[in-house]
Amino acid sequence: MGPLEGIKVIEIAGIGPGPFCAMMLADMGANVIRVDRAQNVQGGDPAHPPADLLNRGRRSVGVDLKTPEGVEVVLSLVDTADALIEGFRPGVADRLGIGPDDCLARNPRLVYGRMTGWGQDGPYAQAAGHDINYIALAGALDPIGRRGEAPVPPLNLVGDFGGGGMLLAFGVACGIVEAQRSLRGQVIDAAMVDGAASLMTMTHAFRAMGIWDDERGTNMLDTGAHFYDVYETADGAYVSIGSIEPQFYAELLRLTGLEGEDLPWQHDKAHWPELKERLAAVFRTKTRDEWCQIMEGTDVCFAPVLTIPEATHHPHNVARGTFVDVAGITQPGPAPRFSRTSAEITSPPPHAGQHTDEILMGAGFEAEQIAKLRETGAVA
DSSP states (O other), X not given: OOTTXXXXXXXXXXXXXXXXXXXXXXXXXXXXXXXXXXXXXXXXXXXXXXXXXXXXXXXXXXXXXXXXXXXXXXXXXXXXXXXXXXXXXXXXXXXXXXXXXXXXXXXXXXXXXXXXXXXXXXXXXXXXOOHHHHHHHTTSSTTSSOTXXXXXXXXXXXXXXXXXXXXXHHHHHHHHHHHHHHSOOEEEEEEHHHHXXXXXXHHHHHHHHTOOOSSTTOSTTTTOSXXXXXEEOTTSOEEEEEOOSHHHHHHHHHHHTOTTSOOOOXXXXXXXXXXXXXXXXXXXXXXXXXXXXXXXXXXXXXXXXXXXXXXXXXXXXXXXXXXXXXXXXXXXXXXXXXXXXXXXXXXXXXXXXXXXXXXXXXXXXXXXXXXXXXXXXXXX
């Protein structure tokens, strides 16, 4: 039983951060009901689930939110829910009739989670955007990259997932805890631009301390330092080095054979470029596997740079069960770990609308009511 066992969450289907939030809550044991659009319901064999892993661990009901009957279905589900999450542009859910006022009127203890890029207000609130735009405005994109080169988008990890879905899940969990004390719900305004900015807190601290240069690729953690970077090996693969502390740096010099050389002080930034060239030359003398034999398990702060398939088979990840196989697809398992209330993936992703009848019956709808909703197209 996961730590959120007994918690019921309604997820209005979306893309990216919303489903990731719902996945995290479902992994932790919450009963998450995904409300898919009726027009997306196309059937499908439950024995062959979809591959969209972000939708794992929950049931799906197909609803047409543009019909009054469909809206009433969602509000009926809200009656007994602890939380609802949606990812529409500001105002859309309200116009549909499932906004915070509508839902809290039905269930005053509901935690209503809203996931957007720009937030519910502000000059950009109604503009379209994606991860790259949100992290750009937050100041999180500009520092990522090498000196003299353009910023490098870090996949969509910082906005969509780290600053978006993960912080929404945190907000929803906090809201549920508070509602259990106050018996009152509230609205969670989770904006990816805010979340990405929050992830930059340490960098802001470094600037305030005077130890961060705004020129990209010139600092300790942004590929400026020779002791915190990736290096190509003889076979065209890469290894990562993070030897920040002096004792770890000493180990790096020992295992690379540079210990006896007359080298500049580790933190003399003026010499970082030449020291980086020196280390690069050394790492090109051996293959990645050879460097693993030398450095794995030491205090160099070392790891091979693995491809996605390689990561799933690395002995450390295998030992911890970091990746799991569900319905024939290898995927990251639930995180973090709990000592007593273990989290787990309860089911593969559902087909849209796969559990419509089951969910509606569980919400108190009679068979005749469900049949009528089908006839009108309110559910599918």
